Amino acid sequence: MLMKSFLNVPGDYEKTLKYRQRFALAFLALGLVGEVCYxxxxxxSGLPEFAQGFYQGAAAGILMGALILLVRTRYLLRHPEARKKAQVKEQDEREVTIINNSFRLAGHVTFFGSAGALFIxxxxxxxxxxALLAAMAxxxxxxxxxxxxxxxKL
Amino acid sequence: MKNRITELRKARGWTQGELADRVGVTRQTIISLESGRYNASLLLAHKLAACFDAAIEDVFLFEEDASC
Incomplete structure (x- = not known):
């Protein structure tokens, strides 16, 4: 959902899907590089076990996420009926409002939660x-x- | 803001899903509009009014004094 909201070409859903397909391929390559390096x-490398686990988890996560995005995008590009349904669901203004409000809430909680966490x-x-201070900055x-x-702009 | 979407939709014998398809939104959005939990954007309000062949102010009833 987060990725979808960023990978968007306003007004042209087919272009959006093609853009997402290219993005998924780039991320697939990134995930593969991560796996090969791992x-x-x-x-x-002598990295601690936790860091090695994080490395593998991140690479596998990127790879899987990219694969799912690629398969789904290619499916939608080839099936007009499914594409129409997905477009309505994705561009529905109530859905967009829900996502935007959720982003705003997550931002507030993260920022003010981080401010509180600084003291601890x-x-x-x-x-x-x-690190926390830098994220807030x-x-x-x-x-x-x-x-x-x-x-x-507005 | 109140609206007459349920009344106008039923008068035409449309289901919520049919109306949703006509204006290009999900059925859940129509449900939320009809129950008054969600207010439509100007664009959606315009689409709904056009779909009912009515003026926006005949579909959406502004409670506050909107005169300028």
Whole structure:
């Protein structure tokens, strides 16, 4: 759902699907690179077990996600009836409103939750503190840039 | 904002699914509109009014004073 909302060509669903297909192929390649690296490089790297697991999980996740997106997109491109249903479901304004509201809620919870977590993390781990602070800074800068962009656009 | 979608739809003998297909939304959106949980955008309001061959203000009833 998150990916779908980003990979969108307004007003042309077929173009959107073709765009998604290319994106899925690129991600498939990325996942394959991750898997190859995991099998060839990670065993000799001396990385801790947790990091190795994360590496494999991320590569496999990207690969599977890309495969599912690719199969689904190709199916929709070849079946006009299913494509029409998917388009209505995806571009339905209530659905879009629900997704946008969910994004907003997730953003608020993440930002204010992170602000609260800073107080807990600071005495425990400085690395985690700065990582959290950086994530909040990225959020704030993205908000400011987005605000300036939409002020001009709308 | 109240609306007369249920009344106008039933007068034409359409199901919620048929109306949804006509205006290009999901059946769930029609259900939400009819129950008053969701307010249509101007574009959807226009499509619905055109579908019922009525003016927007005949389909959607503004509760607040909309005069300028």
């Amino acid at each position: 099998h060839l490089l990670v065993p000799q 993390v600071l005495p425990l781990n400085m690395g985690a503190f700065f 990225v959020y704030a800068v993205t908000f400011a840039v987005g605000n300036a962009y939409y002020e001009k």
